Each structure stands twice: as C-alpha cells, then as structure tokens.
Amino acid sequence: MFEDSGYIKEEIDAFKDEYTKRSLEMDEMWSYYHDKQHQIWLWWALDHDTGIPLGFYFGTREHKSLDKLLLQLKDVNIRYVYTDNNFAYSSRIPADKHRIGKHNTQLIERQHLTLRTRIKRLQRKTICFSKDSEIHKGVVGLFINLEFFKRKIDLVFF
Numbered sequence: 001m002f003e004d005s006g007y008i009k010e011e012i013d014a015f016k017d018e019y020t021k022r023s024l025e026m027d028e029m030w031s032y033y034h035d036k037q038h039q040i041w042l043w044w045a046l047d048h049d050t051g052i053p054l055g056f057y058f059g060t061r062e063h064k065s066l067d068k069l070l071l072q073l074k075d076v077n078i079r080y081v082y083t084d085n086n087f088a089y090s091s092r093i094p095a096d097k098h099r100i101g102k103h104n105t106q107l108i109e110r111q112h113l114t115l116r117t118r119i120k121r122l123q124r125k126t127i128c129f130s131k132d133s134e135i136h137k138g139v140v141g142l143f144i145n146l147e148f149f150k151r152k153i154d155l156v157f158f
Contacts, residue, residue: 021079023048025108026069028061028086029115031122033136040136042115043069044144046108048082053111053148058137063088111148119143 029042043065044056055072059065066088081097082104083089089098102109116122119140121130130136 021077023080023082024054024073024076024078025082025105026089027084027105027108027112028065029112029122030061031136031140033130033133038133040133041065042140044108045069045073046111048080048104048107051107051111053144056141056144058141061086061088063091066092114147115140115143118147 024045025048026043026045029044030039031042032039039060040058041061042056042058045054046052047054054076055069057065057069057072059068070092078097080099081089081093082099082101083093084102084105085100089100121136121139130139
C-alpha cells in the first residue's frame with residue numbers, strides 16, 4: 001500500500017552537479033502504532049547546510065533499516081555524516097566520514113520536534129495513535145512529502 005521510504009531524486013541530482021561533497025545529518029526517530037510493543041523507527045537524512053531532506057525509511061532500529069536509507073543516498077558525494085552514537089552508524093559509515101555528537105545534529109533534531117508537534121500521533125504521551133502500521137507510515141510519509149519535499153499529492157478517495 002504505502003512505500004516504506006522516500007527520497008527526492010531532483011535534490012540528489014542537483015547536489016551531484018552543483019557541489020562536489022555534501023555533509024549530511026542522519027538520525028532515527030521512534031514512534032509506534034497500535035501500542036508501544038509495535039515500534040516503528042523513522043530513519044532519515046538531511047543536508048547539513050541547507051536542511052533539505054534527502055531520504056527517509058521506516059523500519060526497525062537495526063542495521064538493515066540504515067542500509068535501505070544509505071542505498072537511497074548512494075549517488076550523493078558525502079564529505080561527512082553527522083550522527084548520534086547509535087551502533088548502526090559506526091558499522092556502516094566509514095570512520096573518516098563519520099562524526100559523532102549532538103552539536104552538528106541540531107537541525108535534524110529540530111525537525112523531529114516539528115514532526116512531533118504537528119503530527120499528534122508521534123507524541124510520546126497521547127490518546128491519538130495509529131491502529132495500523134500502513135496508516136502510520138502513510139500519515140508520516142504524507143506529511144514529510146508535503147512539508148519537507150514540497151510535493152503535491154493527488155489524493156484519491158474511494
């Protein structure tokens with residue numbers, strides 16, 4: 001039904017042409033559907049200089065979810081990747097490109113706050129939640145596409 005990932009190819013193509021190397025911020029954000037036993041992690045990457053999201057993926061907090069996100073970013077010439085201290089990043093990103101710390105991930109952390117503020121079902125203590133993973137991914141993915149990617153979405157109602 002809903003695709004678990006998204007990226008903006010036009011932005012990635014522009015980065016290949018306009019700049020030689022990009023710095024990225026990567027992070028993951030926890031949420032759940034139905035109850036807190038059904039966890040979903042939003043993995044995503046932003047351009048460190050412009051704040052433009054380059055890709056996202058819904059998955060678990062395992063290496064395979066990060067691998068799917070990195071596959072979306074394979075065409076980006078990466079200078080540095082700023083992350084938190086999650087175990088998955090250290091094993092998948094080369095040490096010479098990987099920078100760990102909170103100082104350079106402030107932009108992506110701010111975007112987490114935007115998501116949690118504007119999408120009630122992402123708040124940690126709320127009575128509003130998704131009952132199904134597809135609905136959850138659909139709501140969050142639609143918001144990311146509209147707000148951050150500035151895509152126009154044609155909705156079809158049955």
